[in-house]
Amino acid sequence: MSQLAIDVRGLRKEFGDKVAVEGLDLQMPRGEVWGFVGPNGSGKTTSIRMICGLLKPTGGEGQCLGFDVRTQASAIKRQVGYMTQKFSFWTDLTIRENLEFVARLYLMDDIAGVVDRTLAGLGLQDRQHQLAGALSGGWQQRLALAAVTMHGPQLLLLDEPTAGVDPQARRDFWDQIHRLTGDGGVTALVSTHYMDEAERCDRIVYLANGRLVIEGTVADIIARSGLVTFRAEGDRVRHLAARLRGKPGVEHTAYFGAALHASGRDRTRLERAVHETSGAGVAWQEVRPNLEDAFIALAGEARHDSRWQA
Amino acid sequence: MIARGFWRRVWAIFQKEFTQMRRDRLTFAIMVAVPVMQLLLFGYAINTDPRQLPTAVHAEESTPIVRSILRGLENSGYFELVRESADPQESSRLLASGEVMFVVSIPANFTSDLVAGRHPQLLLEADASDPVAATRALGQAQTIVTRALRHELGGSLAGLQERPEPFELVIHPRYNPEGITQYNIVPGLLGVILTMTLVMITAIAMTREAERGTMENLLALPARPAEVMVGKITPYLLVGAAQTVLILVAALGLFDVPFVGNLGILAAGLAIFAVANLALGFTFSTIARTQMQAMQMTFFFFLPSMLLSGFMFPFRGMPGWAQAIGEVLPLTHFLRVVRGVMLKDASFADLHASLGAMALFTTAACGVAMVRYRRTMD
Numbered sequence: 001m002s003q004l005a006i007d008v009r010g011l012r013k014e015f016g017d018k019v020a021v022e023g024l025d026l027q028m029p030r031g032e033v034w035g036f037v038g039p040n041g042s043g044k045t046t047s048i049r050m051i052c053g054l055l056k057p058t059g060g061e062g063q064c065l066g067f068d069v070r071t072q073a074s075a076i077k078r079q080v081g082y083m084t085q086k087f088s089f090w091t092d093l094t095i096r097e098n099l100e101f102v103a104r105l106y107l108m109d110d111i112a113g114v115v116d117r118t119l120a121g122l123g124l125q126d127r128q129h130q131l132a133g134a135l136s137g138g139w140q141q142r143l144a145l146a147a148v149t150m151h152g153p154q155l156l157l158l159d160e161p162t163a164g165v166d167p168q169a170r171r172d173f174w175d176q177i178h179r180l181t182g183d184g185g186v187t188a189l190v191s192t193h194y195m196d197e198a199e200r201c202d203r204i205v206y207l208a209n210g211r212l213v214i215e216g217t218v219a220d221i222i223a224r225s226g227l228v229t230f231r232a233e234g235d236r237v238r239h240l241a242a243r244l245r246g247k248p249g250v251e252h253t254a255y256f257g258a259a260l261h262a263s264g265r266d267r268t269r270l271e272r273a274v275h276e277t278s279g280a281g282v283a284w285q286e287v288r289p290n291l292e293d294a295f296i297a298l299a300g301e302a303r304h305d306s307r308w309q310a
Numbered sequence: 311m312i313a314r315g316f317w318r319r320v321w322a323i324f325q326k327e328f329t330q331m332r333r334d335r336l337t338f339a340i341m342v343a344v345p346v347m348q349l350l351l352f353g354y355a356i357n358t359d360p361r362q363l364p365t366a367v368h369a370e371e372s373t374p375i376v377r378s379i380l381r382g383l384e385n386s387g388y389f390e391l392v393r394e395s396a397d398p399q400e401s402s403r404l405l406a407s408g409e410v411m412f413v414v415s416i417p418a419n420f421t422s423d424l425v426a427g428r429h430p431q432l433l434l435e436a437d438a439s440d441p442v443a444a445t446r447a448l449g450q451a452q453t454i455v456t457r458a459l460r461h462e463l464g465g466s467l468a469g470l471q472e473r474p475e476p477f478e479l480v481i482h483p484r485y486n487p488e489g490i491t492q493y494n495i496v497p498g499l500l501g502v503i504l505t506m507t508l509v510m511i512t513a514i515a516m517t518r519e520a521e522r523g524t525m526e527n528l529l530a531l532p533a534r535p536a537e538v539m540v541g542k543i544t545p546y547l548l549v550g551a552a553q554t555v556l557i558l559v560a561a562l563g564l565f566d567v568p569f570v571g572n573l574g575i576l577a578a579g580l581a582i583f584a585v586a587n588l589a590l591g592f593t594f595s596t597i598a599r600t601q602m603q604a605m606q607m608t609f610f611f612f613l614p615s616m617l618l619s620g621f622m623f624p625f626r627g628m629p630g631w632a633q634a635i636g637e638v639l640p641l642t643h644f645l646r647v648v649r650g651v652m653l654k655d656a657s658f659a660d661l662h663a664s665l666g667a668m669a670l671f672t673t674a675a676c677g678v679a680m681v682r683y684r685r686t687m688d
Binding site (some may be wrong): 052054074077078082084085086088089090102105106140 | 376522523525526527529530531532533534
């Protein structure tokens with residue numbers, strides 16, 4: 001058995017003359033949780049679909065759970081749980097009917113028992129005869145996760161599973177993912193736009209314009225972004241961002257509540273820029289750049305690169 | 311009083327609506343194509359005074375007078391003598407299979423009997439299952455033959471031109487001798503209703519998955535294309551079976567349509583026909599992105615099926631190109647089967663061409679549906 005859950009090289013997908021994914025290399029060990037991040041349209045969904053055999057790559061090769069992504073799609077489907085970005089269960093079937101349908105397609109024995117246990121795990125026994133469409137967004141996501149894990153997949157491919165879901169439901173959702181991966185040795189690749197979710201992952205893969213920009217732990221990514229970040233707090237910083245922007249050395253500014261972050265890769269010039277605005281109730285101090293700062297810097301860099309290549 | 315800004319907001323909505331209409335290429339194309347198709351079909355294809363109707367000749371003698379009668383029939387424009395029939399059995403088979411609409415039978419000694427003033431009989435058998443198609447030609451037959459004979463019966467035979475006619479034209483309108491329209495329409499309706507509902511229902515059932523986003527889930531689950539297709543189609547096959555029973559019961563019970571043929575042959579025809587329509591609906595669903603588009607595509611197919619199949623207007627009355635299109639449509643062949651079985655007691659041998667044509671269409675439609683479904687995600 002391959003030690004890698006996902007092992008793809010140069011995976012490429014074109015739709016007409018539009019390149020959605022431009023050569024993806026990914027070696028993901030079993031049992032880990034990886035975050036798949038990047039701006040909208042960066043190729044995350046297309047990559048996930050290729051990995052689980054739903055889309056045929058137009059170039060490259062690879063294996064998912066040891067099966068060839070080009071030729072062994074049906075074997076992959078049986079061992080992968082793929083949760084689509086949009087809720088894709090049948091809203092005009094009841095919760096129970098949805099689960100039963102999925103269980104039947106996986107040719108499970110004891111359908112009723114499996115569905116009962118799944119419903120109990122979800123705490124949805126009382127509502128099992130309600131239409132799935134009547135569930136709130138958070139519950140729909142939990143139902144979907146339960147449905148795609150019912151057959152005991154070795155790999156979970158979750159495409160923005162928590163988009164539009166409230167914080168409590170998101171936390172519950174991630175607890176569930178860690179339970180599955182911790183005890184069961186399940187591997188999970190989770191795409192997300194939430195930085196707090198990305199920070200819960202063992203490693204992060206950052207995609208932009210259909211290319212893998214960087215892959216590593218949170219600390220790796222922050223270090224490799226080369227960013228220096230200064231932070232100032234207080235009433236006086238409210239109008240500071242406009243003054244800082246455009247000064248040499250200041251690449252990004254962002255407010256976090258009453259605090260302002262100013263980041264850049266050139267420490268000397270950034271220090272000079274922030275000093276010019278300090279004093280009179282504004283005190284800058286250096287902080288560790290957060291993941292969001294790093295990603296925004298990386299995204300800017302990726303845009304810059306592609307402009308040069310074009 | 312019009313509120314301030316009324317027209318500007320109307321204009322904004324108008325523009326948005328128009329832009330969306332333009333973007334929906336399929337809808338736009340169908341909106342343009344349907345009127346064009348209707349104009350062409352109603353304007354050129356449909357003819358309620360059908361001519362050049364295929365006719366077989368069973369002549370037991372060939373004399374100048376017989377040849378003159380046949381020429382007269384052909385020159386009238388109503389009858390096109392397409393083939394000869396060796397015996398009455400073959401004549402019946404040709405009528406039952408729908409290959410010809412008329413058979414002219416001229417007995418041996420027709421000419422000598424005529425000359426001797428013995429008033430010989432001339433038999434004209436017609437497939438009257440579609441009363442509209444046959445009536446005009448039958449109404450003209452007597453005049454045509456009389457006129458043809460008038461040329462021949464000059465000189466010493468002029469005496470035979472007196473009244474009554476020197477021959478007796480016996481007209482045999484078969485299958486539907488009283489010319490009851492329902493006998494033709496009601497069995498045909500079975501085909502029309504199945505076409506409409508089965509194509510549409512399948513197209514919509516599949517498109518709904520795509521429109522709601524559940525298709526991706528279905529594809530991600532371990533179900534093969536053939537499994538999805540058979541599983542999705544079969545429920546509607548049962549719907550079709552229920553409709554069939556309903557219509558047949560109504561045909562026999564309410565409209566007293568005769569059922570003289572073999573139910574087994576009809577069942578075989580129904581099965582092939584239903585699968586053809588379902589496969590077509592499945593194919594439409596792989597093209598249409600919304601349920602609305604699926605409906606429109608169904609209508610686009612339904613219109614020529616109604617008009618060119620021989621359901622509403624006589625098939626043989628249409629020009630060649632329209633008949634050629636009609637031959638492709640499964641409804642055309644199904645109508646031949648259902649009318650053949652119910653009204654004409656047509657045998658399997660009589661209908662094998664129609665059954666074969668439907669089977670061919672079904673195979674092609676299933677193939678296209680499968681290929682297109684496989685490409686759904688790409």
